[in-house]
Amino acid sequence: xxxxxAKGVRDIPPEEKALKNQVVNTLTSVFELYGFQPLxxxxxxxxxxLAAKFAAGEESDALRETLKLKDQGNRDLGLRFDxxxxxxxxxxMNPMLKMPFKRYEIGQVFRDGPIKLGRYRExxxxxxxxxGSPSLxxxxxxxAVIDAAFKKLDLPVIIKVNNRKLLNGILGQAGIEQKQxxxxxxxxxxxxxxxxxxxxxxxxxxTKTQIAKVLSMVxxxxxxxxxxxxxxxxxxRQGIAELEELFRYCRSMNITSVQFDASxxxxxxxxxxxxxxxxxxxxxxxxxxxxxxxxxxxxGKFLGGNRDVPAVGFSFGLxxxxxxxKLKNNVKIKPAVVVxxxxxxxxxxxxxxxxxxxxxxxxxxxxxxKKGVSKNLxxxxxxxxxxxxxxxxxxxxxxxxxxxxxxxxxxxxxxxKSILRKIKx
Amino acid sequence: xxxxxAKGVRDIPPEEKALKNQVVNTLTSVFELYGFQPLxxxxxxxxxxLAAKFAAGEESDALRETLKLKDQGNRDLGLRFDxxxxxxxxxxMNPMLKMPFKRYEIGQVFRDGPIKLGRYRExxxxxxxxxGSPSLxxxxxxxAVIDAAFKKLDLPVIIKVNNRKLLNGILGQAGIEQKQxxxxxxxxxxxxxxxxxxxxxxxxxxTKTQIAKVLSMVxxxxxxxxxxxxxxxxxxRQGIAELEELFRYCRSMNITSVQFDASxxxxxxxxxxxxxxxxxxxxxxxxxxxxxxxxxxxxGKFLGGNRDVPAVGFSFGLxxxxxxxKLKNNVKIKPAVVVxxxxxxxxxxxxxxxxxxxxxxxxxxxxxxKKGVSKNLxxxxxxxxxxxxxxxxxxxxxxxxxxxxxxxxxxxxxxxKSILRKIKx
Numbered sequence: 001x002x003x004x005x006a007k008g009v010r011d012i013p014p015e016e017k018a019l020k021n022q023v024v025n026t027l028t029s030v031f032e033l034y035g036f037q038p039l040x041x042x043x044x045x046x047x048x049x050l051a052a053k054f055a056a057g058e059e060s061d062a063l064r065e066t067l068k069l070k071d072q073g074n075r076d077l078g079l080r081f082d083x084x085x086x087x088x089x090x091x092x093m094n095p096m097l098k099m100p101f102k103r104y105e106i107g108q109v110f111r112d113g114p115i116k117l118g119r120y121r122e123x124x125x126x127x128x129x130x131x132g133s134p135s136l137x138x139x140x141x142x143x144a145v146i147d148a149a150f151k152k153l154d155l156p157v158i159i160k161v162n163n164r165k166l167l168n169g170i171l172g173q174a175g176i177e178q179k180q181x182x183x184x185x186x187x188x189x190x191x192x193x194x195x196x197x198x199x200x201x202x203x204x205x206x207t208k209t210q211i212a213k214v215l216s217m218v219x220x221x222x223x224x225x226x227x228x229x230x231x232x233x234x235x236x237r238q239g240i241a242e243l244e245e246l247f248r249y250c251r252s253m254n255i256t257s258v259q260f261d262a263s264x265x266x267x268x269x270x271x272x273x274x275x276x277x278x279x280x281x282x283x284x285x286x287x288x289x290x291x292x293x294x295x296x297x298x299x300g301k302f303l304g305g306n307r308d309v310p311a312v313g314f315s316f317g318l319x320x321x322x323x324x325x326k327l328k329n330n331v332k333i334k335p336a337v338v339v340x341x342x343x344x345x346x347x348x349x350x351x352x353x354x355x356x357x358x359x360x361x362x363x364x365x366x367x368x369x370k371k372g373v374s375k376n377l378x379x380x381x382x383x384x385x386x387x388x389x390x391x392x393x394x395x396x397x398x399x400x401x402x403x404x405x406x407x408x409x410x411x412x413x414x415x416x417k418s419i420l421r422k423i424k425x
Numbered sequence: 426x427x428x429x430x431a432k433g434v435r436d437i438p439p440e441e442k443a444l445k446n447q448v449v450n451t452l453t454s455v456f457e458l459y460g461f462q463p464l465x466x467x468x469x470x471x472x473x474x475l476a477a478k479f480a481a482g483e484e485s486d487a488l489r490e491t492l493k494l495k496d497q498g499n500r501d502l503g504l505r506f507d508x509x510x511x512x513x514x515x516x517x518m519n520p521m522l523k524m525p526f527k528r529y530e531i532g533q534v535f536r537d538g539p540i541k542l543g544r545y546r547e548x549x550x551x552x553x554x555x556x557g558s559p560s561l562x563x564x565x566x567x568x569a570v571i572d573a574a575f576k577k578l579d580l581p582v583i584i585k586v587n588n589r590k591l592l593n594g595i596l597g598q599a600g601i602e603q604k605q606x607x608x609x610x611x612x613x614x615x616x617x618x619x620x621x622x623x624x625x626x627x628x629x630x631x632t633k634t635q636i637a638k639v640l641s642m643v644x645x646x647x648x649x650x651x652x653x654x655x656x657x658x659x660x661x662r663q664g665i666a667e668l669e670e671l672f673r674y675c676r677s678m679n680i681t682s683v684q685f686d687a688s689x690x691x692x693x694x695x696x697x698x699x700x701x702x703x704x705x706x707x708x709x710x711x712x713x714x715x716x717x718x719x720x721x722x723x724x725g726k727f728l729g730g731n732r733d734v735p736a737v738g739f740s741f742g743l744x745x746x747x748x749x750x751k752l753k754n755n756v757k758i759k760p761a762v763v764v765x766x767x768x769x770x771x772x773x774x775x776x777x778x779x780x781x782x783x784x785x786x787x788x789x790x791x792x793x794x795k796k797g798v799s800k801n802l803x804x805x806x807x808x809x810x811x812x813x814x815x816x817x818x819x820x821x822x823x824x825x826x827x828x829x830x831x832x833x834x835x836x837x838x839x840x841x842k843s844i845l846r847k848i849k850x
Contacts, residue, residue, distance in 0.1 A: 003477075003517040003727065006469045006502050011515055014462035014528065021453075021463055028446075033783050035762040035790030037439035038446055042547050043468065043533060044431045044492075052428075067469075067502075069494035071537050071546070077431050077492075090436055092428040098807045100793050103439065108468060108533075112496050121496070122467050133793040137772070141793070144780070252776035302428065337460040347562070351677040355569070358458050365460030368525050368558040368566070382523045 008112075008121030016322075018333050023153070023321055024106055027126055030149045031104040034141065036128050039103040041086035043110075047076035052302060053085050065111040067121075079110035083127045083315075084295075088302040091131060091309070099132025102141075118319060129313025131299065136242060138312050139274040139294060140249035146278050146290050146314065147255045155324050157278045157289060160261035163243050164271050164293070166227070169236015170262075174213035182206060186218060189263035194219070218262045227262060242273060272296040274312065280324055287320040338423060340380040341366040342373065344392035353391060353401065356416060361425040381406055387423060433537075433546030441747075443758050448578070448746055449531055452551055455574045456529040459566065461553050464528040466511035468535075472501035477727060478510050490536040492546075504535035508552045508740075509720075513727040516556060516734070524557025527566075543744060554738025556724065561667060563737050564699040564719060565674035571703055571715050571739065572680045580749050582703045582714060585686035588668050589696050589718070591652070594661015595687075599638035607631060607639070614645055614688035643687045652687060667698060697721040699737065705749055712745040763848060765805040766791040767798065769817035778816060778826065781841060786850040806831055812848060 005011060012020060028038075050066055067079040080086055083105045091097065106126045115121070128145060130138040143159060150157045167186070171179045185200040192200070194215050201211045217230055224247075228240055243260060250258050257278075266275045275293035279286075292314020299309035339357050341364060343350030350366055357364035365385075367376050373390070380388050390402040395413070403419055404411045414422070430436065437445060453463075475491055492504040505511055508530045516522065531551045540546070553570060555563040568584060575582045592611070596604045610625040617625070619640050626636045642655055649672075653665055668685060675683050682703075691700040700718035704711075717739020724734035764782050766789060768775030775791055782789035790810075792801050798815070805813050815827040820838070828844055829836045839847070 003474060003514045004471065005467060005514070005518070006471045007496065007498065007500060009467035009469050011467065011511075011518075012465035013519075014464055017463040017465045020465070032761065033786065033788050035788055037761045038442040039439055040437035040442045040445070042430060042434035042436065044434050044535070044547055046429065046431045049428060067494055067496065069492055069504075071432065071492065073432065075432060079494075086436075089428045089430070093430070093436075094438075098804055102790065110469070122469055130793070135793045135795075137776075137791065137793045140776070141791070148783070249772070249776060252773045253780050254777075336457065336462045347674070348677045351562075351565070351674060352679075355678050358573070361458065363458050363460055365527065366562065366566070368555070368560045368562045370560075379523055 006121075008115045010120060014336065015333065018336065019322055019325065020318065022333065023318060023325070024126070026152050027149055027316055028104070028106070030145055030152060031128055034102075034145045034148070036102045036104040036145070039087070039090065039105045040107070041080070041083070041090060041105065043079055043108060044077050045080050045086060045089070047078040049089050050078045050081065050085055053088075053298070065113040067110050067112050081109055081111050083107065083109065083125050084129075084298070084313075085302075087127075087129060087131070088299045091299055092303050100138065101131045102128075103131075104128040118323075124318045126316040126318050127313060129311055131309065131311045133312075134296070134310040136245045136274070137249060138310075139246055140253060140255075142292060142312055142314050143246075143250060143255055143258055143276060144253050146276075146316075147257050149316065150257070150278065150289070153321065153325070155289070155321070155328075156281045157257055158281055159255075159258045159276050159278045159290075160264045161243065161246065161258050161274065161276045162261055162264040163239035163274055164265075165235050165242065165273060166231075166239025166262070167265060169231060169233035169239055170214060170217050170227075172235060173217075173231065173233045174210045176206060176210050176214070182214070183265040184267060186214070186263050187265035187267060189218065190261075222262045224260055239273075246274060266291060266293055270295045270298050276314070283324070283327060285320060285324050285327060287317060287323075289320050289324060290314055290316045335384050335386055336363065337365045337383060337385045338362050338425075339364045339387045339389050339419075340376070340383075340385045341389045341391065342376050342380075343367060344373070344390065346391045346393065346396055349396055350391050353389065353416065357389075357420075360420050362420070362423055363425075377404070377406075389419065431546075433540045435545060439761065440758065443761065444747055444750065445743065447758065448743060448750070449551070451577050452574055452741055453529070453531070455570055455577060456553055459527075459570045459573070461527045461529040461570070464512070464515065464530045465532070466505070466508070466515060466530065468504055468533060469502050470505050470511060470514070472503040474514050475503045475506065475510055478513075478723070490538040492535050492537050506534055506536050508532065508534065508550050509554075509723070510727075512552075512554060512556070513724045516724055517728050525563065526556045527553075528556075529553040543748075549743045551741040551743050552738060554736055556734065556736045558737075559721070559735040561670045561699070562674060563735075564671055565678060565680075567717060567737055567739050568671075568675060568680055568683055568701065569678050571701075571741075572682050574741065575682070575703065575714070578746065578750070580714070580746070580753075581706045582682055583706055584680075584683045584701050584703045584715075585689045586668065586671065586683050586699065586701045587686055587689040588664035588699055589690075590660050590667065590698060591656075591664025591687070592690060594656060594658035594664055595639060595642050595652075598642075598656065598658045598661060599635045601631060601635050601639070608690040609692060611639070611643060611688050612690035612692060614643065615686075619644070645686075645688060647687045649685055664698075671699060691716060691718055695720045695723050701739070708749070708752060710745060710749050710752060712742060712748075714745050714749060715739055715741045760788075760809050760811055762788050762790045762808060762810045763850075764789045764812045764814050764844075765801070765808075765810045766814045766816065767801050767805075768792065769798070769815065771816045771818065771821055774821055775816050778814065778841065782814075782845075785845050787845070787848055788850075802829070802831075814844065 181204045271293040273294035277288040278290040294312040296308045296310045341354045354364045354366040388404040400413045606629045696718040698719035702713040703715040719737040721733045721735045725732050766779045779789045779791040813829045825838045
């Protein structure tokens with residue numbers, strides 16, 4: 001038997017996992033600073049629950065990509081494909097929850113889809129949502145979290161912001177009833193330009209007049225003020241009013257990275273108001289690093305009634321964020337081990353030394369085998385350990401340790417106290 | 426449709442998840458201080474890989490409990506039931522890894538077994554292993570991690586330690602060839618006493634002479650010195666020598682919580698030397714909080730050859746640790762939100778205030794709705810938020826904020842600077 005991973009999944013080896021943990025810890029600390037509480041939902045869901053999201057005919061791709069299984073009681077189960085359905089189910093099962101409910105969840109989701117570069121069948125999502133508040137203050141909170149997180153990650157971003165009501169208004173004013181496909185085409189304005197969008201809309205069956213009307217209003221750099229002059233649709237004007245209110249909150253919160261973008265649509269069907277996406281301000285990475293919006297309809301549908309349960313939220317893209325950090329070339333991953341203790345006939349004292357280092361909060365390991373000095377130095381070097389503390393009979397007599405700096409290759413005979421001072425955690 | 430979780434799994438609501446995160450973060454920090462590196466393996470494995478563990482006829486229960494599924498390419502997959510098989514596969518796929526390889530992994534595993542109180546079909550394991558060192562220094566490192574972790578968690582434990590070679594020697598000297606079942610019976614000595622073990626061994630077909638011989642050597646409080654006098658078996662004496670060496674290392678490392686226990690066996694078949702289990706020194710909780718041992722044979726089997734790949738490691742029991750912390754009654758979970766900002770007609774200034782609190786590292790939320798003051802105080806109280814900062818027109822004029830201490834109900838008119846001083850993170 002050849003041992004290998006299942007198709008479309010992969011191991012995260014130590015160095016990459018260390019970076020991932022750093023990103024996850026940073027995002028977690030920002031979520032908690034902004035008053036979001038952690039929630040953990042199971043990976044296994046009843047298949048019926050997962051399918052409920054698509055009852056309305058939305059996104060049947062994701063359901064086709066759901067990994068199905070049965071337990072021994074022949075119950076139909078599935079692996080969750082996002083963290084939104086479990087949240088909706090959790091809300092339904094806990095009607096006494098105090099609203100607004102601000103939660104974040106970070107964990108694996110599964111999609112049995114085509115495998116592309118950087119796309120896996122098992123990957124992490126990193127979501128924050130505010131359920132139960134229709135106020136645009138909640139939308140502003142989401143933008144504030146994104147702004148703070150990327151400042152903490154030292155990744156300069158702009159957050160493009162738009163509103164579905166504005167888009168609907170523009171399309172309605174152009175006489176377009178079937179808005180979904182037009183929204184998907186418009187979303188590509190930045191990538192394929194006006195001509196590209198025009199061509200795609202034609203293919204999707206919109207008339208030249210409709211297309212011309214839409215593109216006369218939605219230009220890549222159009223401002224809210226310009227749009228306001230041309231827009232008569234009531235829904236569109238409500239979208240503008242919401243955007244103005246939202247940007248006012250952003251100014252009060254000193255969120256400087258937001259920027260209106262009339263073409264931003266976001267592919268998903270269930271957004272009902274604000275939508276936003278964060279991109280690096282420069283560099284080659286084109287993927288969005290975070291994205292979300294207001295989705296006031298879905299939880300209500302899940303609850304079975306027709307009432308709206310307002311919700312606004314977003315996901316951080318863990319993979320593109322890690323990619324962006326790696327491209328910066330100056331990611332500092334703390335070395336897993338700072339000091340490697342190498343006993344030469346001094347096991348007892350070396351064990352004491354390694355424990356003393358740890359008690360002083362210095363990550364330390366000790367040579368565990370009978371290998372010689374040079375093999376052990378090779379090992380320390382391969383693991384990127386910055387210091388090796390060599391403790392032989394000679395050093396022991398002098399009550400000192402020979403500390404080797406692995407980067408410079410220099411060695412110093414030092415007392416343990418001096419080592420602790422030198423290597424502050 | 427009634428929305429509910431799948432059978433045998435559950436949601437971890439915010440308060441419990443916050444405690445879980447605290448425990449996971451504590452364990453992670455200890456792992457890293459002791460030089461273990463993080464690894465992440467996928468939840469999906471090829472079914473063939475999972476089944477390989479049982480090729481040797483071990484533990485077929487766990488394989489029967491494996492959740493099987495197929496991807497759209499009709500490939501047989503399974504959800505991992507432990508973190509050991511993925512580690513063995515990872516070692517096999519990465520032959521260039523530097524040894525010893527010290528890794529930890531924390532994540533979900535799945536078993537479609539009978540549901541008992543506190544036993545779920547999806548649960549977390551929390552493993553650390555050292556692969557590639559036959560030295561008992563590695564075993565001592567594991568005990569050091571466990572000792573340090575429980576000190577940091579403020580849970581006093583004793584770690585019972587034994588050695589499979591010693592057990593094998595004792596059983597061999599009593600003329601017992603079929604050792605596995607005898608080991609399982611002996612493991613219950615603490616629970617059911619000598620008489621209970623004797624009865625169980627009889628039922629399993631051992632002779633009275635055999636049983637008497639075993640029980641004359643293995644008593645609940647027998648010491649290594651006493652055993653040494655009576656034991657002639659070579660394997661048994663090797664077990665004693667290993668235990669003596671291990672305890673010597675523990676003394677050098679100042680690990681005071683270890684204790685020899687001749688009856689400790691650990692149910693699993695694949696241990697080859699040291700075995701250990703950590704228990705609370707007092708209290709009602711009888712489950713072990715951490716357990717492990719040396720398993721030198723399994724990875725070699727996985728690699729297909731017959732060579733041994735030495736390994737020693739252990740698991741923390743996340744659930745029993747959380748249970749133990751809860752029973753202590755003095756778990757301090759940091760409140761998710763420390764200050765709840767309540768604007769009364771002062772949205773702009775309140776947004777500035779909530780952001781200033783966050784910039785000073787104080788977790789803060791703001792009222793997002795149009796609810797009145799008393800509804801908002803109720804909300805803050807239900808969420809266990811210790812302070813509410815009320816900002817109305819009056820306060821604004823005085824350039825102060827009305828800070829309400831939710832525990833005492835007292836209110837103080839304070840400048841923002843004073844609030845920051847009062848509520849240090």
